[in-house]
Amino acid sequence: MHxxxxxxxxxxxxxxxxxxxxxxxxxxSYATVVExxxxxxxxxxxxxxxxxxxxxxKGAEPEGFDVDVAKAVVKELAGGKDVDIEWKESASSNxxxxxxxxxxxxxxxxYSITEERKKKVxxxxxxxxxxxxxxxxxxxxxxxxxxxxxxxxxxxxxxSNSYKRITDPPPDGQLDLDATTVDAxxxxxxxxxxxxxxxxxxxxxxxxxxxxxxxxxxxxxxxxQGFTNEKYGIGIKKGDTKTCEAxxxxxxxxxxxxxxxxxxxxxxxGIQGLKLTETAPPAEGCx
Amino acid sequence: MxxxxxxxxxxxxxxxxxxxxxxxxxxxxxxxxxxxxxxxxSPTPVLRAxxxxxxxxxxxxxxxxxxxxxxxxxxxxxxxxxxxxxxTNSFWLVGLGLGAYxxxxxxxxxxxxxxxxxxxxxxxxxxxxxxxFQTLTMIILPQAFRAVIAPLGSVVxxxxxxxxxxxxxxxxxxxxxxxxxxxxxxxxxxxIFLGVxxxxxxxxxxxxxxTGWLSRKLAVVR
Amino acid sequence: xxxxxxxxxxxxxARVRNHLLTLxxxxxxxxxxxxxxxxxxxxxxxxxxIWEPFIQADTWREFxxxxxxxxxxxxxxxxxxxxxxxxxxxxxxxxxxxxxRVPAGVIVEVFRAIPLLLLIFFIFYLxxxxxxxxxxxxxxxxxxxxxYNGSVLAEVVRAGVLSVARGQSEAGYAIGMRKNQVMxxxxxxxxxxxxxxxxxxxxxxxxKDTALGYIIAYVDLLNTGFKILPAxxxxxxxxxxxxxxxxxxxxxxxxxxxxxWLERRTRRSRKVTAGPVEPPSAMAAVGAGQPTGGPIID
Numbered sequence: 001m002h003x004x005x006x007x008x009x010x011x012x013x014x015x016x017x018x019x020x021x022x023x024x025x026x027x028x029s030y031a032t033v034v035e036x037x038x039x040x041x042x043x044x045x046x047x048x049x050x051x052x053x054x055x056x057x058k059g060a061e062p063e064g065f066d067v068d069v070a071k072a073v074v075k076e077l078a079g080g081k082d083v084d085i086e087w088k089e090s091a092s093s094n095x096x097x098x099x100x101x102x103x104x105x106x107x108x109x110x111y112s113i114t115e116e117r118k119k120k121v122x123x124x125x126x127x128x129x130x131x132x133x134x135x136x137x138x139x140x141x142x143x144x145x146x147x148x149x150x151x152x153x154x155x156x157x158x159x160s161n162s163y164k165r166i167t168d169p170p171p172d173g174q175l176d177l178d179a180t181t182v183d184a185x186x187x188x189x190x191x192x193x194x195x196x197x198x199x200x201x202x203x204x205x206x207x208x209x210x211x212x213x214x215x216x217x218x219x220x221x222x223x224x225q226g227f228t229n230e231k232y233g234i235g236i237k238k239g240d241t242k243t244c245e246a247x248x249x250x251x252x253x254x255x256x257x258x259x260x261x262x263x264x265x266x267x268x269x270g271i272q273g274l275k276l277t278e279t280a281p282p283a284e285g286c287x
Numbered sequence: 288m289x290x291x292x293x294x295x296x297x298x299x300x301x302x303x304x305x306x307x308x309x310x311x312x313x314x315x316x317x318x319x320x321x322x323x324x325x326x327x328x329s330p331t332p333v334l335r336a337x338x339x340x341x342x343x344x345x346x347x348x349x350x351x352x353x354x355x356x357x358x359x360x361x362x363x364x365x366x367x368x369x370x371x372x373x374x375t376n377s378f379w380l381v382g383l384g385l386g387a388y389x390x391x392x393x394x395x396x397x398x399x400x401x402x403x404x405x406x407x408x409x410x411x412x413x414x415x416x417x418x419x420f421q422t423l424t425m426i427i428l429p430q431a432f433r434a435v436i437a438p439l440g441s442v443v444x445x446x447x448x449x450x451x452x453x454x455x456x457x458x459x460x461x462x463x464x465x466x467x468x469x470x471x472x473x474x475x476x477x478x479i480f481l482g483v484x485x486x487x488x489x490x491x492x493x494x495x496x497x498t499g500w501l502s503r504k505l506a507v508v509r
Numbered sequence: 510x511x512x513x514x515x516x517x518x519x520x521x522x523a524r525v526r527n528h529l530l531t532l533x534x535x536x537x538x539x540x541x542x543x544x545x546x547x548x549x550x551x552x553x554x555x556x557x558x559i560w561e562p563f564i565q566a567d568t569w570r571e572f573x574x575x576x577x578x579x580x581x582x583x584x585x586x587x588x589x590x591x592x593x594x595x596x597x598x599x600x601x602x603x604x605x606x607x608x609x610r611v612p613a614g615v616i617v618e619v620f621r622a623i624p625l626l627l628l629i630f631f632i633f634y635l636x637x638x639x640x641x642x643x644x645x646x647x648x649x650x651x652x653x654x655x656x657y658n659g660s661v662l663a664e665v666v667r668a669g670v671l672s673v674a675r676g677q678s679e680a681g682y683a684i685g686m687r688k689n690q691v692m693x694x695x696x697x698x699x700x701x702x703x704x705x706x707x708x709x710x711x712x713x714x715x716x717k718d719t720a721l722g723y724i725i726a727y728v729d730l731l732n733t734g735f736k737i738l739p740a741x742x743x744x745x746x747x748x749x750x751x752x753x754x755x756x757x758x759x760x761x762x763x764x765x766x767x768x769x770w771l772e773r774r775t776r777r778s779r780k781v782t783a784g785p786v787e788p789p790s791a792m793a794a795v796g797a798g799q800p801t802g803g804p805i806i807d
Contacts, residue, residue: 044644049737049740050737050740050741051740052740056741057571057572057737057740057741058571058741059567059571060571088644089728091726097634100637101637101643101645102641102643103637103643103644103645185736186736186740188739188740189736192746195744215743216743217743
């Protein structure tokens, strides 16, 4: 009995260890993400999976602007070689823990650079500038400017800060209006809610809204009055400045050779009232 | 330990939310569960089928789906709104969703209780001329009730634990959601985890002991 | 309903009353169903456009099937580990040595009382700091399910072994068997048959609880079916909920039928000296302080 019991305990431990190994990721460890790419390791890139035109899961891989930028940047980092990329969904609420835990190596997921986030994450880029805007139901005539959101119900997607620009005063916020926030897990959930009765407006970056408005085919309208500058950065594990610098070089090159402009045209070309980024945004510096 | 003290008030607030949800769930599930069991033992085949269908569907659906559906589907899409305040609205949606889910288990516990009463008891009472309601209230229900205490206790305990799934229904103020948000800043904190589960145990263990004691004390000796 | 303890075989008057009641309830149930149908219809939820994705093979291939595989993978891994855990700790609780029995008892009671989601959150956040970076969603779901369901199964195992009639082990000892021979050759073979229905119904609970992975972004059926899919096909949220709800119910009900079938078989069997162990509450664990599923001798 004793022998059997010990054996069972041991095999249980071995099995648990096996599960741990499955979850544990690479056997080989690299000091920085750049080294991993150059060393031929499998790269894990986090994007959104539920935002049309930016990162939307289609088949085995997501597709969209962020996804294409990610592919281009990674290719630059690898010196023109094709790199094996594993795509991982990184919702707004998961971005910081995913980077801190090493679940993903890089994040391209409509990730605005803010002072608050810089404490937890190192940002490469920005690679594009978005502007916060407001989307409402097509037949809603009561909201025509961002100021009209006073007393309205706006969406608060978990892990996102966009709502603060409406409800808080500067420096964190901007308009300091008295709006009610409605919790949601993601922007796609916000859009679902906007179609129903529990939400009056969705306010976030114009690029995100443009994608949703296009997908919903005329059910919603975007006001087209962007009132902030959101610098979309590339999320890197805090302290990995070497990767950050390499990423900045890559982004600059993609702007110089016209790739960034071309990708913006590909995903957002021809949308009325959308201000695309014309020139390379100045790099933020790595910290 | 410092972390538990720093975030203690927030977590306690969250735990209070769990208790409130459990109370709503308790009332809803007992009322709905009783109606369901009445349907399932009724002499009308249609009602029996409807009750059985409800129990089987709900019992085999994950609670996460039930709650996510009540928030995103029922409320957002189909316009079932309890309050203009988003947080109050989510609270009632989760409370009622939890109650509707638990009702299926309450129904099963009650039905199992009725089934423990031997046929002979009902036959004997009819033989001495008791009417249907006399049989029900004087012979069957008193015995069924005793058999049902312990299983009902388990259902209530499970329901209290299930209040932590409120996150799925968009209610981000309960103790599980609060703990996750705190972990985002502190990382996994053992004192906080132990504190929260200790709170649940303080609530759950006495219910387990009390219902266990009561059912042993009242057990029908056959 | 002639088998009901509540009702006598109906006479002529009762039959008329029952028919009347049937009529009323048909109308009532019909009205409820029609109300639901109209409610959905008013919001345009029966429109062909939002249901169309579900008749396309691509939707199944790219979203539903991968999600289902994620769910089944987590459930299978957790089921195997939980049964092992249950076996080890169930037997440990029956040990003659207090230093094995007591710690095993404490572990089982504690893991049964912790809300599973809290346990999963904790493992999810703790794992990276112990084992280094990586993706721990699968690990957290499987380990959480294992510890919780394993503890419930440990009680099932204990009750199963205890339910075998005392004379069996006494007879074993009388013919000179050792403790481990009695357990291995006499008690366990009978206990396992008796435990099967309870184990299978606990596996239904386990399969259902994999959906908690949705909350920590584990890619399961609920995640691909209810979050990603409605984001890709705008407006299809309610159809998606209905479709994946049907899949979950079908999966779990087939497991439940297996449990009932096993139970019926056990009841018929004359080879075993104990009745089936009562399944633990199909919803979740029984709280501490009361033995799960005592023996039912019929």
